[in-house]
Amino acid sequence: MNLESSALMELIGGLVGFFLTVMVFSYILGDNPFFRVSINLFIGASAGYALIVAWYSVIWPQLLSPLIFGGQSERLFVLFPLIFAGLLLLKMSSRLSWFGSPAVAFLVGVGAATAVGGAVIGTIFPQVLAAINALDWNPAGRGPGEAWLQVASGLVLLVGTTSTLAYFHFGARPGLGGVPRRSPWLEIVAQIGKGFIAVTLGATFAGAFLAAFAALVERLEFLREFLTPLIFPG
Amino acid sequence: MKSAFSAAIAITFGLVVLAGYFIDLSLLVLLRDVFLRYTVILAAIALVVGVVNLLMVHWRKMSTAQGGSSIYSLLLVVSLILTAIIAGLLGPTNTLALWIYQYVQLPVESSVMALLTVVLVVAAARMLRRSANWFNLLFLATALVMLAGAVPLFGLNIPGLHGAGGLREWIAGVPSVAGGRGLLLGIGLGTIAVGLRVILGADRPYGR
Numbered sequence: 001m002n003l004e005s006s007a008l009m010e011l012i013g014g015l016v017g018f019f020l021t022v023m024v025f026s027y028i029l030g031d032n033p034f035f036r037v038s039i040n041l042f043i044g045a046s047a048g049y050a051l052i053v054a055w056y057s058v059i060w061p062q063l064l065s066p067l068i069f070g071g072q073s074e075r076l077f078v079l080f081p082l083i084f085a086g087l088l089l090l091k092m093s094s095r096l097s098w099f100g101s102p103a104v105a106f107l108v109g110v111g112a113a114t115a116v117g118g119a120v121i122g123t124i125f126p127q128v129l130a131a132i133n134a135l136d137w138n139p140a141g142r143g144p145g146e147a148w149l150q151v152a153s154g155l156v157l158l159v160g161t162t163s164t165l166a167y168f169h170f171g172a173r174p175g176l177g178g179v180p181r182r183s184p185w186l187e188i189v190a191q192i193g194k195g196f197i198a199v200t201l202g203a204t205f206a207g208a209f210l211a212a213f214a215a216l217v218e219r220l221e222f223l224r225e226f227l228t229p230l231i232f233p234g
Numbered sequence: 235m236k237s238a239f240s241a242a243i244a245i246t247f248g249l250v251v252l253a254g255y256f257i258d259l260s261l262l263v264l265l266r267d268v269f270l271r272y273t274v275i276l277a278a279i280a281l282v283v284g285v286v287n288l289l290m291v292h293w294r295k296m297s298t299a300q301g302g303s304s305i306y307s308l309l310l311v312v313s314l315i316l317t318a319i320i321a322g323l324l325g326p327t328n329t330l331a332l333w334i335y336q337y338v339q340l341p342v343e344s345s346v347m348a349l350l351t352v353v354l355v356v357a358a359a360r361m362l363r364r365s366a367n368w369f370n371l372l373f374l375a376t377a378l379v380m381l382a383g384a385v386p387l388f389g390l391n392i393p394g395l396h397g398a399g400g401l402r403e404w405i406a407g408v409p410s411v412a413g414g415r416g417l418l419l420g421i422g423l424g425t426i427a428v429g430l431r432v433i434l435g436a437d438r439p440y441g442r
Contacts, residue, residue, distance in 0.1 A: 160412020200413030202376025
Protein backbone atom coordinates (compact mmCIF):
# COMPACT_ATOMS: atom_id res chain seq x y z
CA MET A 1 0.00 0.00 0.00
CA ASN A 2 1.60 3.33 -1.06
CA LEU A 3 1.52 6.57 0.89
CA GLU A 4 -1.43 8.08 -1.05
CA SER A 5 -3.73 5.08 -0.69
CA SER A 6 -2.66 4.79 2.95
CA ALA A 7 -3.70 8.41 3.58
CA LEU A 8 -6.97 7.78 1.73
CA MET A 9 -7.67 4.69 3.84
CA GLU A 10 -7.00 6.74 6.96
CA LEU A 11 -9.38 9.46 5.78
CA ILE A 12 -12.13 6.93 4.96
CA GLY A 13 -11.47 5.22 8.29
CA GLY A 14 -11.76 8.55 10.11
CA LEU A 15 -15.08 9.23 8.37
CA VAL A 16 -16.41 5.74 9.20
CA GLY A 17 -15.26 6.11 12.82
CA PHE A 18 -16.80 9.59 13.05
CA PHE A 19 -20.20 8.51 11.73
CA LEU A 20 -20.26 5.34 13.84
CA THR A 21 -19.42 7.36 16.97
CA VAL A 22 -22.20 9.89 16.26
CA MET A 23 -24.65 7.08 15.47
CA VAL A 24 -23.92 5.35 18.79
CA PHE A 25 -24.18 8.66 20.68
CA SER A 26 -27.62 9.21 19.09
CA TYR A 27 -28.87 6.62 21.62
CA ILE A 28 -28.86 9.43 24.20
CA LEU A 29 -32.04 10.65 22.47
CA GLY A 30 -33.54 7.15 22.66
CA ASP A 31 -33.45 3.95 20.63
CA ASN A 32 -33.33 4.87 16.92
CA PRO A 33 -32.42 3.38 13.50
CA PHE A 34 -28.95 5.02 13.43
CA PHE A 35 -27.97 3.32 16.69
CA ARG A 36 -29.29 -0.02 15.44
CA VAL A 37 -27.37 0.27 12.18
CA SER A 38 -24.09 0.89 14.04
CA ILE A 39 -24.70 -1.95 16.49
CA ASN A 40 -25.58 -4.45 13.73
CA LEU A 41 -22.47 -3.46 11.76
CA PHE A 42 -20.41 -3.89 14.92
CA ILE A 43 -21.88 -7.32 15.76
CA GLY A 44 -21.29 -8.54 12.19
CA ALA A 45 -17.68 -7.30 12.04
CA SER A 46 -16.89 -8.62 15.55
CA ALA A 47 -18.39 -12.06 14.83
CA GLY A 48 -16.51 -12.31 11.53
CA TYR A 49 -13.24 -11.23 13.14
CA ALA A 50 -13.70 -13.64 16.08
CA LEU A 51 -14.35 -16.47 13.62
CA ILE A 52 -11.10 -15.81 11.77
CA VAL A 53 -9.06 -15.37 14.98
CA ALA A 54 -10.42 -18.73 16.20
CA TRP A 55 -9.41 -20.28 12.86
CA TYR A 56 -5.89 -18.82 12.78
CA SER A 57 -5.01 -19.29 16.45
CA VAL A 58 -6.78 -22.55 17.38
CA ILE A 59 -8.53 -24.55 14.66
CA TRP A 60 -5.75 -24.50 12.05
CA PRO A 61 -2.63 -24.81 14.26
CA GLN A 62 -4.07 -27.16 16.88
CA LEU A 63 -6.47 -29.34 14.90
CA LEU A 64 -6.13 -29.26 11.12
CA SER A 65 -2.39 -28.64 10.66
CA PRO A 66 -1.35 -31.62 12.87
CA LEU A 67 -3.94 -33.74 11.08
CA ILE A 68 -2.69 -32.89 7.58
CA PHE A 69 1.05 -32.35 8.10
CA GLY A 70 1.69 -34.09 11.44
CA GLY A 71 3.17 -37.50 12.18
CA GLN A 72 1.30 -40.61 13.31
CA SER A 73 1.27 -39.66 17.02
CA GLU A 74 0.07 -36.11 16.30
CA ARG A 75 -2.76 -37.43 14.14
CA LEU A 76 -3.73 -39.84 16.89
CA PHE A 77 -3.67 -37.00 19.43
CA VAL A 78 -6.16 -34.88 17.47
CA LEU A 79 -8.46 -37.80 16.60
CA PHE A 80 -10.60 -37.33 19.72
CA PRO A 81 -11.20 -33.56 19.28
CA LEU A 82 -11.71 -34.16 15.54
CA ILE A 83 -14.57 -36.62 16.18
CA PHE A 84 -16.13 -34.35 18.81
CA ALA A 85 -15.68 -31.31 16.53
CA GLY A 86 -17.58 -33.17 13.80
CA LEU A 87 -20.36 -34.01 16.28
CA LEU A 88 -20.45 -30.40 17.47
CA LEU A 89 -20.84 -29.15 13.89
CA LEU A 90 -23.99 -31.31 13.60
CA LYS A 91 -25.54 -28.93 16.17
CA MET A 92 -26.16 -26.61 13.21
CA SER A 93 -28.76 -29.00 11.83
CA SER A 94 -32.07 -29.09 13.68
CA ARG A 95 -32.60 -32.75 12.69
CA LEU A 96 -29.14 -33.99 13.69
CA SER A 97 -28.41 -31.62 16.56
CA TRP A 98 -28.78 -34.37 19.19
CA PHE A 99 -25.59 -35.97 17.82
CA GLY A 100 -23.74 -32.96 19.18
CA SER A 101 -24.87 -33.52 22.78
CA PRO A 102 -21.87 -35.73 23.78
CA ALA A 103 -19.47 -33.01 22.58
CA VAL A 104 -21.41 -30.37 24.53
CA ALA A 105 -21.40 -32.73 27.54
CA PHE A 106 -17.59 -32.96 27.30
CA LEU A 107 -17.32 -29.16 27.21
CA VAL A 108 -19.74 -28.78 30.13
CA GLY A 109 -18.07 -31.51 32.22
CA VAL A 110 -14.52 -30.20 31.75
CA GLY A 111 -15.77 -26.60 32.11
CA ALA A 112 -17.54 -27.40 35.40
CA ALA A 113 -14.47 -29.18 36.77
CA THR A 114 -12.25 -26.24 35.79
CA ALA A 115 -14.72 -23.82 37.39
CA VAL A 116 -14.74 -25.84 40.64
CA GLY A 117 -10.94 -26.12 40.62
CA GLY A 118 -10.59 -22.40 39.86
CA ALA A 119 -13.11 -21.44 42.56
CA VAL A 120 -11.35 -23.48 45.25
CA ILE A 121 -7.74 -22.70 44.29
CA GLY A 122 -8.22 -19.22 42.86
CA THR A 123 -10.99 -17.73 45.02
CA ILE A 124 -11.88 -19.56 48.25
CA PHE A 125 -8.34 -20.31 49.54
CA PRO A 126 -6.77 -16.91 48.69
CA GLN A 127 -9.74 -14.94 50.01
CA VAL A 128 -9.95 -16.91 53.26
CA LEU A 129 -6.17 -16.58 53.71
CA ALA A 130 -6.38 -12.83 53.06
CA ALA A 131 -9.19 -12.54 55.66
CA ILE A 132 -7.02 -14.42 58.18
CA ASN A 133 -3.87 -12.40 57.39
CA ALA A 134 -5.76 -9.13 57.86
CA LEU A 135 -6.04 -10.03 61.55
CA ASP A 136 -2.38 -10.93 61.88
CA TRP A 137 -1.07 -9.33 65.09
CA ASN A 138 2.52 -8.75 64.09
CA PRO A 139 3.77 -5.46 65.50
CA ALA A 140 7.32 -5.97 64.17
CA GLY A 141 8.36 -2.91 62.20
CA ARG A 142 5.24 -0.95 63.20
CA GLY A 143 4.49 1.43 65.99
CA PRO A 144 1.87 0.37 68.59
CA GLY A 145 -0.69 2.75 67.11
CA GLU A 146 -0.25 1.30 63.63
CA ALA A 147 -0.63 -2.25 64.93
CA TRP A 148 -3.91 -1.40 66.63
CA LEU A 149 -5.13 0.33 63.47
CA GLN A 150 -4.21 -2.78 61.49
CA VAL A 151 -6.17 -5.02 63.85
CA ALA A 152 -9.17 -2.65 63.85
CA SER A 153 -9.18 -2.69 60.02
CA GLY A 154 -8.85 -6.48 60.12
CA LEU A 155 -11.86 -6.72 62.43
CA VAL A 156 -13.95 -4.50 60.13
CA LEU A 157 -12.85 -6.68 57.21
CA LEU A 158 -13.82 -9.86 59.09
CA VAL A 159 -17.22 -8.49 60.18
CA GLY A 160 -17.86 -7.20 56.64
CA THR A 161 -16.92 -10.47 54.98
CA THR A 162 -18.95 -12.72 57.29
CA SER A 163 -21.99 -10.42 57.40
CA THR A 164 -21.97 -10.13 53.57
CA LEU A 165 -21.94 -13.92 53.34
CA ALA A 166 -24.76 -14.04 55.94
CA TYR A 167 -26.86 -11.73 53.76
CA PHE A 168 -26.94 -14.48 51.13
CA HIS A 169 -28.13 -17.09 53.63
CA PHE A 170 -31.70 -17.74 52.54
CA GLY A 171 -32.61 -20.49 55.01
CA ALA A 172 -35.85 -19.45 56.78
CA ARG A 173 -38.60 -20.92 58.96
CA PRO A 174 -42.31 -20.14 58.70
CA GLY A 175 -43.07 -17.16 60.94
CA LEU A 176 -46.33 -15.41 61.80
CA GLY A 177 -49.04 -16.13 59.22
CA GLY A 178 -46.82 -18.69 57.49
CA VAL A 179 -44.54 -16.00 56.06
CA PRO A 180 -40.94 -17.31 55.98
CA ARG A 181 -38.63 -15.29 58.22
CA ARG A 182 -34.95 -15.48 59.07
CA SER A 183 -33.99 -15.79 62.73
CA PRO A 184 -33.73 -12.32 64.38
CA TRP A 185 -29.95 -12.47 64.97
CA LEU A 186 -29.31 -13.54 61.38
CA GLU A 187 -31.52 -10.70 60.18
CA ILE A 188 -29.40 -8.18 62.11
CA VAL A 189 -26.13 -9.63 60.72
CA ALA A 190 -27.63 -9.69 57.21
CA GLN A 191 -28.57 -5.99 57.49
CA ILE A 192 -24.96 -5.16 58.44
CA GLY A 193 -23.85 -7.22 55.42
CA LYS A 194 -26.28 -5.29 53.25
CA GLY A 195 -24.51 -2.09 54.29
CA PHE A 196 -21.11 -3.50 53.29
CA ILE A 197 -22.59 -4.65 49.95
CA ALA A 198 -23.91 -1.10 49.37
CA VAL A 199 -20.41 0.33 50.00
CA THR A 200 -18.78 -2.25 47.69
CA LEU A 201 -21.30 -1.67 44.90
CA GLY A 202 -20.96 2.11 45.34
CA ALA A 203 -17.16 1.86 44.94
CA THR A 204 -17.60 -0.43 41.91
CA PHE A 205 -20.12 2.01 40.45
CA ALA A 206 -17.64 4.88 40.84
CA GLY A 207 -14.91 2.79 39.16
CA ALA A 208 -17.20 1.92 36.23
CA PHE A 209 -18.27 5.57 35.93
CA LEU A 210 -14.66 6.78 35.83
CA ALA A 211 -13.77 4.20 33.15
CA ALA A 212 -16.83 5.19 31.08
CA PHE A 213 -15.99 8.87 31.57
CA ALA A 214 -12.44 8.26 30.29
CA ALA A 215 -13.93 6.58 27.19
CA LEU A 216 -16.30 9.55 26.73
CA VAL A 217 -13.40 12.03 26.88
CA GLU A 218 -11.44 9.91 24.35
CA ARG A 219 -14.40 9.82 21.95
CA LEU A 220 -15.10 13.56 22.26
CA GLU A 221 -11.40 14.23 21.65
CA PHE A 222 -11.58 12.03 18.53
CA LEU A 223 -14.62 13.99 17.24
CA ARG A 224 -12.86 17.30 17.95
CA GLU A 225 -9.67 16.20 16.18
CA PHE A 226 -11.68 15.01 13.18
CA LEU A 227 -13.88 18.11 12.91
CA THR A 228 -11.32 20.85 13.63
CA PRO A 229 -9.44 20.63 10.26
CA LEU A 230 -12.78 20.48 8.40
CA ILE A 231 -14.26 23.54 10.13
CA PHE A 232 -11.03 25.55 10.39
CA PRO A 233 -8.88 24.50 7.42
CA GLY A 234 -5.29 25.72 7.57
CA MET B 235 -30.04 -43.86 26.62
CA LYS B 236 -28.71 -40.88 24.65
CA SER B 237 -29.04 -38.73 27.75
CA ALA B 238 -27.22 -41.32 29.88
CA PHE B 239 -24.34 -41.45 27.35
CA SER B 240 -23.91 -37.66 27.42
CA ALA B 241 -24.15 -37.64 31.23
CA ALA B 242 -21.52 -40.40 31.43
CA ILE B 243 -19.17 -38.33 29.26
CA ALA B 244 -19.69 -35.18 31.36
CA ILE B 245 -19.25 -37.07 34.66
CA THR B 246 -16.19 -39.08 33.56
CA PHE B 247 -14.22 -36.24 32.02
CA GLY B 248 -15.36 -33.81 34.73
CA LEU B 249 -14.16 -36.11 37.52
CA VAL B 250 -10.81 -36.79 35.82
CA VAL B 251 -10.13 -33.06 35.30
CA LEU B 252 -11.26 -32.25 38.86
CA ALA B 253 -8.99 -34.98 40.24
CA GLY B 254 -6.15 -33.50 38.15
CA TYR B 255 -6.52 -30.22 40.08
CA PHE B 256 -6.39 -31.71 43.57
CA ILE B 257 -4.43 -34.99 43.37
CA ASP B 258 -0.71 -34.60 42.68
CA LEU B 259 -0.40 -37.59 40.35
CA SER B 260 1.50 -37.02 37.11
CA LEU B 261 -0.93 -39.12 35.03
CA LEU B 262 -3.94 -37.15 36.31
CA VAL B 263 -2.19 -33.81 35.72
CA LEU B 264 -1.26 -34.92 32.19
CA LEU B 265 -4.83 -36.04 31.45
CA ARG B 266 -6.17 -32.74 32.83
CA ASP B 267 -3.86 -30.75 30.54
CA VAL B 268 -4.74 -32.88 27.50
CA PHE B 269 -8.49 -32.53 28.13
CA LEU B 270 -8.10 -28.78 28.63
CA ARG B 271 -6.33 -28.57 25.23
CA TYR B 272 -9.20 -30.54 23.67
CA THR B 273 -11.65 -28.15 25.36
CA VAL B 274 -9.91 -25.14 23.81
CA ILE B 275 -10.23 -26.73 20.34
CA LEU B 276 -13.89 -27.63 20.89
CA ALA B 277 -14.63 -24.15 22.27
CA ALA B 278 -13.25 -22.70 19.02
CA ILE B 279 -15.49 -25.07 17.04
CA ALA B 280 -18.42 -24.03 19.26
CA LEU B 281 -17.63 -20.40 18.32
CA VAL B 282 -17.82 -21.36 14.63
CA VAL B 283 -21.19 -23.04 15.27
CA GLY B 284 -22.39 -19.92 17.07
CA VAL B 285 -21.31 -17.55 14.28
CA VAL B 286 -22.86 -19.78 11.59
CA ASN B 287 -26.06 -19.92 13.65
CA LEU B 288 -26.06 -16.09 13.92
CA LEU B 289 -25.63 -15.91 10.15
CA MET B 290 -28.47 -18.38 9.55
CA VAL B 291 -30.86 -16.60 11.93
CA HIS B 292 -30.31 -13.26 10.19
CA TRP B 293 -30.47 -14.89 6.75
CA ARG B 294 -33.91 -16.26 7.68
CA LYS B 295 -34.92 -12.84 9.05
CA MET B 296 -33.89 -11.24 5.75
CA SER B 297 -35.93 -13.69 3.70
CA THR B 298 -39.06 -13.54 5.87
CA ALA B 299 -39.15 -10.13 7.59
CA GLN B 300 -40.41 -6.97 5.97
CA GLY B 301 -39.45 -3.36 6.60
CA GLY B 302 -36.60 -2.10 8.78
CA SER B 303 -35.56 -5.25 10.62
CA SER B 304 -34.45 -6.97 7.39
CA ILE B 305 -32.12 -4.03 6.63
CA TYR B 306 -30.41 -4.44 10.00
CA SER B 307 -30.01 -8.17 9.33
CA LEU B 308 -28.63 -7.43 5.86
CA LEU B 309 -26.04 -5.03 7.35
CA LEU B 310 -25.03 -7.62 9.92
CA VAL B 311 -24.68 -10.39 7.33
CA VAL B 312 -22.73 -8.19 4.90
CA SER B 313 -20.34 -6.90 7.57
CA LEU B 314 -19.82 -10.44 8.93
CA ILE B 315 -19.08 -11.98 5.52
CA LEU B 316 -16.89 -9.07 4.39
CA THR B 317 -14.83 -9.14 7.58
CA ALA B 318 -14.50 -12.94 7.45
CA ILE B 319 -13.38 -12.84 3.80
CA ILE B 320 -10.88 -9.98 4.25
CA ALA B 321 -9.41 -11.23 7.54
CA GLY B 322 -9.60 -14.86 6.38
CA LEU B 323 -7.80 -14.38 3.07
CA LEU B 324 -5.28 -11.75 4.18
CA GLY B 325 -4.85 -12.86 7.81
CA PRO B 326 -6.20 -11.23 10.99
CA THR B 327 -3.10 -9.02 11.37
CA ASN B 328 -3.19 -7.69 7.80
CA THR B 329 -3.50 -3.89 7.39
CA LEU B 330 -7.02 -4.14 5.92
CA ALA B 331 -8.25 -6.48 8.66
CA LEU B 332 -6.76 -4.18 11.28
CA TRP B 333 -8.40 -1.22 9.49
CA ILE B 334 -11.81 -2.85 10.12
CA TYR B 335 -10.84 -3.39 13.74
CA GLN B 336 -9.56 0.16 14.19
CA TYR B 337 -12.29 2.07 12.37
CA VAL B 338 -15.41 -0.09 12.86
CA GLN B 339 -15.04 -2.19 16.00
CA LEU B 340 -13.03 0.18 18.18
CA PRO B 341 -15.17 3.35 17.65
CA VAL B 342 -18.42 1.47 18.38
CA GLU B 343 -16.93 -0.30 21.40
CA SER B 344 -15.52 2.83 23.00
CA SER B 345 -18.64 4.86 22.09
CA VAL B 346 -20.87 2.28 23.81
CA MET B 347 -18.51 2.45 26.79
CA ALA B 348 -18.78 6.26 26.72
CA LEU B 349 -22.57 5.97 26.55
CA LEU B 350 -22.37 4.14 29.87
CA THR B 351 -21.60 7.51 31.54
CA VAL B 352 -25.07 8.79 30.69
CA VAL B 353 -26.75 5.45 31.41
CA LEU B 354 -25.13 5.22 34.87
CA VAL B 355 -26.17 8.77 35.82
CA VAL B 356 -29.76 8.16 34.62
CA ALA B 357 -29.88 4.81 36.46
CA ALA B 358 -28.62 6.40 39.71
CA ALA B 359 -31.19 9.23 39.47
CA ARG B 360 -33.98 6.77 38.70
CA MET B 361 -32.96 4.57 41.64
CA LEU B 362 -33.08 7.52 44.03
CA ARG B 363 -36.47 8.66 42.69
CA ARG B 364 -38.02 5.19 43.06
CA SER B 365 -36.97 4.61 46.64
CA ALA B 366 -34.62 6.65 48.78
CA ASN B 367 -33.96 3.95 51.40
CA TRP B 368 -30.77 3.69 53.51
CA PHE B 369 -29.21 1.09 51.17
CA ASN B 370 -29.58 3.33 48.11
CA LEU B 371 -28.38 6.41 50.01
CA LEU B 372 -25.31 4.58 51.34
CA PHE B 373 -24.60 3.27 47.83
CA LEU B 374 -24.78 6.75 46.28
CA ALA B 375 -22.85 8.41 49.13
CA THR B 376 -20.03 5.89 48.68
CA ALA B 377 -20.03 6.43 44.90
CA LEU B 378 -19.88 10.22 45.37
CA VAL B 379 -17.03 10.03 47.91
CA MET B 380 -15.09 7.68 45.61
CA LEU B 381 -15.64 9.98 42.64
CA ALA B 382 -14.84 13.19 44.53
CA GLY B 383 -11.71 11.60 46.00
CA ALA B 384 -10.46 10.25 42.68
CA VAL B 385 -8.90 13.51 41.53
CA PRO B 386 -8.11 16.86 43.21
CA LEU B 387 -11.24 19.06 43.15
CA PHE B 388 -10.41 22.24 41.20
CA GLY B 389 -6.75 21.52 41.85
CA LEU B 390 -7.28 21.22 45.60
CA ASN B 391 -6.55 18.18 47.75
CA ILE B 392 -9.11 18.08 50.54
CA PRO B 393 -7.54 16.79 53.77
CA GLY B 394 -9.33 13.70 55.04
CA LEU B 395 -10.64 12.82 51.58
CA HIS B 396 -7.69 12.73 49.18
CA GLY B 397 -4.31 11.07 49.53
CA ALA B 398 -2.91 8.42 51.86
CA GLY B 399 -5.07 7.92 54.94
CA GLY B 400 -7.99 9.76 53.36
CA LEU B 401 -11.61 8.62 53.42
CA ARG B 402 -11.46 7.43 49.81
CA GLU B 403 -8.45 5.24 50.46
CA TRP B 404 -10.01 3.83 53.65
CA ILE B 405 -13.29 2.97 51.87
CA ALA B 406 -11.40 1.37 48.96
CA GLY B 407 -9.13 -0.58 51.31
CA VAL B 408 -11.42 -1.71 54.15
CA PRO B 409 -15.26 -1.79 53.86
CA SER B 410 -15.26 -2.12 50.07
CA VAL B 411 -12.77 -4.98 50.23
CA ALA B 412 -14.78 -6.64 53.03
CA GLY B 413 -18.01 -6.59 50.99
CA GLY B 414 -16.16 -7.61 47.83
CA ARG B 415 -14.52 -10.51 49.65
CA GLY B 416 -17.88 -11.68 50.97
CA LEU B 417 -19.37 -11.47 47.47
CA LEU B 418 -16.38 -13.31 45.97
CA LEU B 419 -16.62 -16.07 48.57
CA GLY B 420 -20.36 -16.36 47.87
CA ILE B 421 -19.69 -16.57 44.13
CA GLY B 422 -16.97 -19.17 44.76
CA LEU B 423 -19.27 -21.29 46.93
CA GLY B 424 -22.07 -20.97 44.36
CA THR B 425 -19.69 -21.99 41.55
CA ILE B 426 -18.59 -25.05 43.52
CA ALA B 427 -22.20 -26.06 44.22
CA VAL B 428 -23.30 -25.67 40.59
CA GLY B 429 -20.11 -27.29 39.22
CA LEU B 430 -20.46 -30.30 41.51
CA ARG B 431 -24.13 -30.71 40.54
CA VAL B 432 -23.04 -30.86 36.88
CA ILE B 433 -20.13 -33.23 37.55
CA LEU B 434 -22.35 -35.53 39.62
CA GLY B 435 -25.04 -35.52 36.92
CA ALA B 436 -27.75 -33.79 38.98
CA ASP B 437 -27.85 -30.94 36.42
CA ARG B 438 -27.52 -31.87 32.74
CA PRO B 439 -27.39 -28.69 30.66
CA TYR B 440 -26.29 -30.43 27.44
CA GLY B 441 -29.50 -31.49 25.76
CA ARG B 442 -30.62 -35.04 25.11
